[in-house]
Amino acid sequence: MSAITVDNISKKFRLPHHKKTTLFQHALGLMKRQMTYEEFWALRDISFEVEKGETLGIIGRNGSGKSTLLKILAKVLYPDSGTVQISGKIASFLELGVGFQPELTAAENIYIYASVLGISRRETGMVYDQILDFAELKRFEDMKLKNFSSGMYTRLAFSTAVNCNPDIMLVDEALAVGDTAFQKKCMAKIDEFKAQGKTIILVSHAMDTVRKICDRTVLLHNGVIVSLGDTDSVILDYASLSGSAGLKPEHIPLAVDWDGDGRQELCLFKHGLWFIDMDHDGEFDPRSDKKLGPFGVQPGDIPLAIDWDGDGRQDLAIYRQGKWYIDINRNGTFEPGEDLELGPFGGQPGDIPLAIDWDGDGRQEMAIYRPGGKWLIDLNRNGIFDPGEDLELGPFGVHPGDVPMAIGWDGDGRQDLAIFRKDTLYIDTNRDGLYREGTDLAPLGPSPLAEAGTPLAIDWQGNRRQDYCIFLDGNWYMDSERNGLFLEGGYIRFGPFFR
Amino acid sequence: MGTTSSVYAIAGKPSLVTKIYIPRKILVLSNMLSNLISSLLEFIIIIPIVYVVLGHLPETIVLFPLIFLIYFWFVYGIALFLSSVFVYFRDLSQIWEVLVNVLFFLSPIFYPMVQITDRTRFFYLLNPLTEFVIMYRDVMIYGTLPAWYSLVITITASIAAYVIGSITFNKLQRRFAEEI
Numbered sequence: 001m002s003a004i005t006v007d008n009i010s011k012k013f014r015l016p017h018h019k020k021t022t023l024f025q026h027a028l029g030l031m032k033r034q035m036t037y038e039e040f041w042a043l044r045d046i047s048f049e050v051e052k053g054e055t056l057g058i059i060g061r062n063g064s065g066k067s068t069l070l071k072i073l074a075k076v077l078y079p080d081s082g083t084v085q086i087s088g089k090i091a092s093f094l095e096l097g098v099g100f101q102p103e104l105t106a107a108e109n110i111y112i113y114a115s116v117l118g119i120s121r122r123e124t125g126m127v128y129d130q131i132l133d134f135a136e137l138k139r140f141e142d143m144k145l146k147n148f149s150s151g152m153y154t155r156l157a158f159s160t161a162v163n164c165n166p167d168i169m170l171v172d173e174a175l176a177v178g179d180t181a182f183q184k185k186c187m188a189k190i191d192e193f194k195a196q197g198k199t200i201i202l203v204s205h206a207m208d209t210v211r212k213i214c215d216r217t218v219l220l221h222n223g224v225i226v227s228l229g230d231t232d233s234v235i236l237d238y239a240s241l242s243g244s245a246g247l248k249p250e251h252i253p254l255a256v257d258w259d260g261d262g263r264q265e266l267c268l269f270k271h272g273l274w275f276i277d278m279d280h281d282g283e284f285d286p287r288s289d290k291k292l293g294p295f296g297v298q299p300g301d302i303p304l305a306i307d308w309d310g311d312g313r314q315d316l317a318i319y320r321q322g323k324w325y326i327d328i329n330r331n332g333t334f335e336p337g338e339d340l341e342l343g344p345f346g347g348q349p350g351d352i353p354l355a356i357d358w359d360g361d362g363r364q365e366m367a368i369y370r371p372g373g374k375w376l377i378d379l380n381r382n383g384i385f386d387p388g389e390d391l392e393l394g395p396f397g398v399h400p401g402d403v404p405m406a407i408g409w410d411g412d413g414r415q416d417l418a419i420f421r422k423d424t425l426y427i428d429t430n431r432d433g434l435y436r437e438g439t440d441l442a443p444l445g446p447s448p449l450a451e452a453g454t455p456l457a458i459d460w461q462g463n464r465r466q467d468y469c470i471f472l473d474g475n476w477y478m479d480s481e482r483n484g485l486f487l488e489g490g491y492i493r494f495g496p497f498f499r
Numbered sequence: 500m501g502t503t504s505s506v507y508a509i510a511g512k513p514s515l516v517t518k519i520y521i522p523r524k525i526l527v528l529s530n531m532l533s534n535l536i537s538s539l540l541e542f543i544i545i546i547p548i549v550y551v552v553l554g555h556l557p558e559t560i561v562l563f564p565l566i567f568l569i570y571f572w573f574v575y576g577i578a579l580f581l582s583s584v585f586v587y588f589r590d591l592s593q594i595w596e597v598l599v600n601v602l603f604f605l606s607p608i609f610y611p612m613v614q615i616t617d618r619t620r621f622f623y624l625l626n627p628l629t630e631f632v633i634m635y636r637d638v639m640i641y642g643t644l645p646a647w648y649s650l651v652i653t654i655t656a657s658i659a660a661y662v663i664g665s666i667t668f669n670k671l672q673r674r675f676a677e678e679i
Contacts, residue, residue, distance in 0.1 A: 023590050098515060099519075
């Protein structure tokens with residue numbers, strides 16, 4: 001049951017060249033027949049749902065449409081197209097203390113403000129003491145509002161608003177109220193709201209607050225939704241939008257057997273955070289799934305899942321400028337000393353790292369696919385490529401844009417080398433480092449879907465065979481036919497990963 | 500006339516329009532109600548004056564609330580129209596003040612209807628205020644029942660004013676928050 005359903009709303013503002021506010025000016029304008037205003041889309045095709053009991057953050061730069069969206073939800077503004085459905089009593093705090101009359105006493109103003117918020121006199125009477133206690137203004141009950149300090153004023157307003165027991169709260173940066181102690185109380189009240197299963201929508205620039213209380217977050221930019229989903233990753237999208245992190249909002253899909261049950265989980269690496277779909281439903285749900293990190297991101301980092309120690313569970317790792325950083329203590333972050341740092345492997349530009357269990361001993365080795373088509377596998381497991389001791393295979397055949405992969409296709413316990421080229425997957429099943437049609441497995445593909453997406457190998461079913469999977473636009477496509485064609489009915493789709 | 504102050508009912512309360520959702524007609528209605536109270540007080544003053552002048556109170560004065568109710572809805576309809584249009588045309592208040600003055604002198608308030616010549620009588624009756632003034636006079640001073648056609652005209656005028664006012668208001672209120 002969703003509390004708020006926003007379906008495809010757009011809002012257009014008029015920016016008049018000369019503001020005309022009188023009949024006379026309008027009459028003149030009619031005679032001159034000039035274009036009197038420009039149109040400006042404040043919001044365009046906004047759709048999302050908010051579940052009951054969920055806290056949704058709305059972030060974005062100034063002028064991105066946050067407040068317009070909130071005002072539409074509050075019914076102050078009307079969308080030009082699209083619909084908004086709201087179920088439940090809604091209280092909007094676009095501004096605190098709307099309708100306060102300075103000449104009246106605090107007690108009278110509580111009733112006035114409550115009625116503006118849609119609360120009857122009788123209902124207000126029931127929470128009246130609660131309001132004054134929460135605001136810590138019991139002594140000033142009969143004082144005229146004009147003699148209040150601004151802190152007292154906002155405390156009274158906030159207290160009245162939160163004690164009116166709405167189902168849905170729309171909050172626009174109103175939380176910066178009062179001193180530290182009062183702010184703590186407000187946060188506690190908000191946690192209480194969340195525990196009671198109330199829905200909150202928060203517009204804020206304070207990322208700490210958003211991170212603390214929002215389950216999901218929407219990032220608006222120039223009136224469109226740029227990113228919607230897990231709060232941490234959306235905040236990082238925002239940071240990259242503002243240019244402060246210097247990162248592109250990239251998602252890198254991975255398959256990782258985190259829990260060691262023999263089935264690999266879907267995982268998305270985004271801004272140094274790992275999102276692991278522990279319950280195998282193809283979607284990331286903060287309540288049932290796992291989020292780890294941040295690992296610390298640098299441009300060019302490549303995430304990997306590797307079962308280095310052979311305990312049946314794959315660990316997370318980052319390949320950074322020729323070095324391997326393996327999160328042995330499994331907390332999603334890299335701590336020097338506790339975690340493993342290996343290499344440098346060689347570190348030529350364009351090297352692509354792989355984790356591969358070449359020899360089938362249950363431990364994965366590190367490997368590098370070097371542009372030109374060579375495979376370098378670190379068989380002696382020291383993180384450095386030693387000619388003679390380690391394995392050099394290939395060349396596989398060069399083609400720009402090739403993606404190397406290790407895949408346990410045949411289920412013999414050893415992973416084979418494979419190359420994804422344009423839209424087709426070539427697996428070296430006879431393990432000589434070369435791909436030859438006839439002696440190796442027939443090419444899997446071609447497929448237009450694969451061409452648009454990112455390939456990965458995953459043992460989704462836990463049958464010790466890895467399947468071919470394509471990640472595209474937040475969805476996972478499992479090649480259930482095992483022919484790489486991804487035709488209608490020949491795949492199982494999961495996702496979208498982030499709702 | 501309560502319409503002059505009702506012009507500002509919406510535009511004069513920007514925070515209640517742009518910061519929170521309340522049914523905006525309430526703002527007009529509350530303005531109307533406060534005008535209602537002050538005009539009721541005025542009428543209460545009239546009653547002893549009528550008693551002193553006439554020596555008795557006509558029984559038909561009990562019909563006064565009915566006429567007053569019709570009058571109230573008439574004014575409410577106009578107020579809805581004016582307050583919503585004023586948001587877009589801010590010189591409406593001055594224009595309306597002049598118009599109200601004209602209507603005031605065009606209604607038989609300082610002079611009885613009998614002084615009106617037959618030639619201009621028709622135009623006088625086009626003014627809905629004329630009928631209200633005649634009816635008030637009938638029940639409060641002359642002690643006669645108001646004419647049926649007066650009732651029909653005023654009730655029709657009230658309904659028409661309310662419908663037109665509501666339609667205009669509903670249509671214009673969508674962009675109130677942007678214009679204020």
